[in-house]
Amino acid sequence: xxxxxxxxxxxxxxxxxxxxxxxxxxxxxxxxxxxxxxxxxxxxxxxxxxxxxxxxxxxxxxxxxxxxxxxxxxxxxxxxxxxxxxxxxxxxxxxxxxxxxxxxxxxxxxxxxxxxxxxxxxxxxxxxxxxxxxxxxxxxxxxxxxxxxxxxxxxxxxxxxxxxxxxxxxxxxxxxxxxxxxxxxxxxxxxxxxxxxxxxxxxxxxxxxxxxxxxxxxxxxxxxxxxxxxxxxxxxxxxxxxxxxxxxxxxx
Amino acid sequence: xxxxxxxxxxxxxxxxxxxxxxxxxxxxxxxxxxxxxxxxxxxxxxxxxxxxxxxxxxxxxxxxxxxxxxxxxxxxxxxxxxxxxxxxxxxxxxxxxxxxxxxxxxxxxxxxxxxxxxxxxxxxxxxxxxxxxxxxxxxxxxxxxxxxxxxxxxxxxxxxxxxxxxxxxxxxxxxxxxxxxxxxxxxxxxxxxxxxxxxxxxxxxxxxxxxxxxxx
Numbered sequence: 001x002x003x004x005x006x007x008x009x010x011x012x013x014x015x016x017x018x019x020x021x022x023x024x025x026x027x028x029x030x031x032x033x034x035x036x037x038x039x040x041x042x043x044x045x046x047x048x049x050x051x052x053x054x055x056x057x058x059x060x061x062x063x064x065x066x067x068x069x070x071x072x073x074x075x076x077x078x079x080x081x082x083x084x085x086x087x088x089x090x091x092x093x094x095x096x097x098x099x100x101x102x103x104x105x106x107x108x109x110x111x112x113x114x115x116x117x118x119x120x121x122x123x124x125x126x127x128x129x130x131x132x133x134x135x136x137x138x139x140x141x142x143x144x145x146x147x148x149x150x151x152x153x154x155x156x157x158x159x160x161x162x163x164x165x166x167x168x169x170x171x172x173x174x175x176x177x178x179x180x181x182x183x184x185x186x187x188x189x190x191x192x193x194x195x196x197x198x199x200x201x202x203x204x205x206x207x208x209x210x211x212x213x214x215x216x217x218x219x220x221x222x223x224x225x226x227x228x229x230x231x232x233x234x235x236x237x238x239x240x241x242x243x244x245x246x247x248x249x250x251x252x
Numbered sequence: 253x254x255x256x257x258x259x260x261x262x263x264x265x266x267x268x269x270x271x272x273x274x275x276x277x278x279x280x281x282x283x284x285x286x287x288x289x290x291x292x293x294x295x296x297x298x299x300x301x302x303x304x305x306x307x308x309x310x311x312x313x314x315x316x317x318x319x320x321x322x323x324x325x326x327x328x329x330x331x332x333x334x335x336x337x338x339x340x341x342x343x344x345x346x347x348x349x350x351x352x353x354x355x356x357x358x359x360x361x362x363x364x365x366x367x368x369x370x371x372x373x374x375x376x377x378x379x380x381x382x383x384x385x386x387x388x389x390x391x392x393x394x395x396x397x398x399x400x401x402x403x404x405x406x407x408x409x410x411x412x413x414x415x416x417x418x419x420x421x422x423x424x425x426x427x428x429x430x431x432x433x434x435x436x437x438x439x440x441x442x443x444x445x446x447x448x449x450x451x452x453x454x455x456x457x458x459x460x461x462x463x464x465x466x467x468x
Contacts, residue, residue: 050375089377099372103390103467113376116386145467158372165376 001028002064003169003200004049009058010071011044018044019055020224026169029198033211033232036221037247042204045221046171049202050091062087063168089117092162096174098154100146106133106157107142110164117165132160136190152183156190163194170194172203208251212236220244258437262429266441269425273411276342276421280407283347288354293384295359306355313352319413321345326417338419346407353403361396362388394464401457405450412446422446 004026011019018041026032034042047053048060057071065087069075077084101109110129114120120128133139136156146154155175162170172191176184188210194201195214205211211218211232218235220228227241239245291309294302313321325341336344365388373383415424426442429435 052371052374085377091375093372093375095368095372097368099366099368101369101372101387101391103394112386113378116382117377147468161372161376 002026003028003030003062004202005059005061006045006049007059007061007073009045009048009060010056011041011048011053012056018224019048021058022221022224022226024219024226024229026200026202028168028200030216031195031199031201031214032203032217032219033215034202034204034219034221035206035208035211035247036227040221041224042221043173046093046173046202046204050088050093050171052093063090089165090167091169091171092165092167094155094158094162094170094172094175096177098146098151098158098178100154100158100161102146105143105145106138106149106160109146109157110161113161113165128164129160132163133157135163135193136160137186150183151179152186155179155187159187159190159194169200169202172201172205174204174206176205176207206251208236208248220247222247255437258435259441262438263441265425265429266422266438266445269420269422270445272339272420273408273414273422276339276346276411276414277407279343280346280350281404283343284350284354287347287351288358289389291351291355292358292362295355296362297380309348310352310355313349314356318345318349318410319416321349322413322417338417342414342417342419346410350403350407354400357396357399357403358392361392364395365391397457397461397464401454401461404457405453408446408450408453 002025004024006022006024009019009022010017020041022041022045024045034045036042044053048055049062051067055068055070057073058068059066059070059073059075060068065079065083066075066077067079067084067087069077079087101112104112107126107129110132111122111125114125114128115122130139130142133142136159138153138156138160141149141153141157146157149157159175175191176187179187184207188207191201191203191210192214203211203215213232215232218228218230218232219226220235220239220241222243228235228239228244230240235244236248239248291306295306295310298306322342322345325336325345326338329336329341369387369391370383373387378386411421412423414421415427418424420428422442422445426438429438
C-alpha cells in the first residue's frame with residue numbers, strides 16, 4: 001500500500017524555487033532516509049507532506065486520499081476538509097527543536113492531543129501517555145517539565161507525544177541536529193525501536209551511519225530535486241553522482 | 253480633639269469612598285482583561301478590517317489623556333444625547349482605556365510565542381481555537397503577567413481621577429473632609445490607604461507570578 005505519493009511537487013518561497021518537481025512514493029512500513037546539504041529542500045519536503053507548507057504545484061496523496069492538487073494537474077481534491085485533516089493527522093511529526101509545550105509536564109505533553117483531538121477521557125489519556133513514555137524510556141520523568149529535561153529526553157518525549165496519536169507515518173525533521181553528541185544515541189535507539197515495529201518513517205538526517213543502518217531507501221536531495229533514490233548499500237558504496245560522492249566525503 | 257479619635261471619626265466616610273473606587277476598579281478589570289485578550293487575538297489573526305478597526309482603537313485610546321477621555325464621556329456624550337450614569341461612564345472609559353493598553357501587551361505576548369508551538373499543535377491535529385486555548389494563551393499569560401500586574405496597580409491610582417469629575421471616590425471624599433475641617437489628616441489617611449491597596453495587589457500578583465512560573 002502506498003502511504004505517501006508526491007507527484008511533481010513544486011514549492012516557492014518568494015522567488016526561491018525550493019522544490020523543483022519532486023516525485024516520491026513511500027510504501028507502508030518503508031523507512032526512508034532523506035539526506036542532502038542544507039538548503040536542498042529536505043525539510044520543506046517533509047513539511048509539505050503534513051501541510052505545514054502548502055505546495056504550489058503538484059499532487060499530494062496520503063493513504064490514497066488526494067490531500068492537495070495544486071496547479072494544473074488534472075485532478076481535483078474530492079475529500080472533505082475533515083477527511084483531509086483526519087489523514088494528515090495520521091502523520092506524526094518530530095521537530096529539530098522538539099517544540100514541546102513548556103507549560104505542561106512530560107505526561108501533559110503526551111496527553112494533550114488524545115484529549116483535545118481524539119476526545120478520550122482523562123483516565124484513558126493518562127494510560128496512553130504512560131504507555132508511550134514507557135516506550136521511550138521516560139516513564140519516571142512523567143511529572144517533569146520540559147525545562148528540566150535534557151535535549152535527548154525532550155526529543156524522546158516529543159516522539160512519545162507524536163506516537164500517542166497512533167500515527168501510520170512518522171516524519172522526523174533532523175531529530176538529532178540540536179542535540180549534544182552524547183545525547184544523539186538515545187534518540188536514535190528509540191527510532192530504531194520504531195523501525196523494528198515496521199512503522200513507516202521518513203527521516204531527514206545528517207547521521208550517515210544511522211541512515212545506512214536502518215533505512216530501506218536513501219533519498220539524496222540537492223537544490224530542490226531528488227538526485228538519487230536507492231538502497232543504502234548502493235547509495236553509500238556506489239553513488240551515481242559525483243555530487244553525492246563529494247557530499248559523503250565531507251560528511252564522513 | 254484627640255488625633256486618633258479624629259481619624260476614626262472620618263474613616264467611615266473615607267472607606268465609603270473606597271467602596272466606589274473598588275467597584276469601579278473591579279468592573280474595569282472584569283471588562284478590560286477579556287477585551288484586551290480578544291482584541292489581541294483579533295490583532296494577530298483577524299481579517300484586514302478587524303485589524304484596521306483595532307488599530308484605530310488602540311491608537312486613539314493610548315494616544316490621548318485618560319482625563320480627557322473621561323471628560324468626553326461625562327460632558328461630551330450628553331451633548332449628542334447619550335446619557336450614562338456616572339458609574340457607567342467612568343467604568344466604560346476606564347475599561348476602554350485599559351483594554352487598549354492590555355491589547356498591546358497581550359498582542360506582544362502572543363507574538364512572542366515561538367511558531368514551533370503552533371506547528372507542533374497543528375501536526376497533532378489540534379484546531380486553531382484549541383491551539384490558542386490550550387497552548388498559546390497559557391504561555392502568553394505567564395509572559396504578560398508582570399506587565400499586566402503593573403497596569404493593574406496603575407489603575408488603582410488612575411481611579412483617583414474620578415475625584416476631578418466629582419464622583420465620591422476615595423480621594424474626593426478625603427478632599428471634601430479637608431475643605432470642611434481644614435485639616436490634612438484625610439489626605440494622609442487616603443495616602444496610607446492607597447499605599448496599602450497597591451502593596452497588597454503587588455503581593456497578590458507576585459504570588460500569581462510564582463504560581464505560573466512553576467514550569468520554568
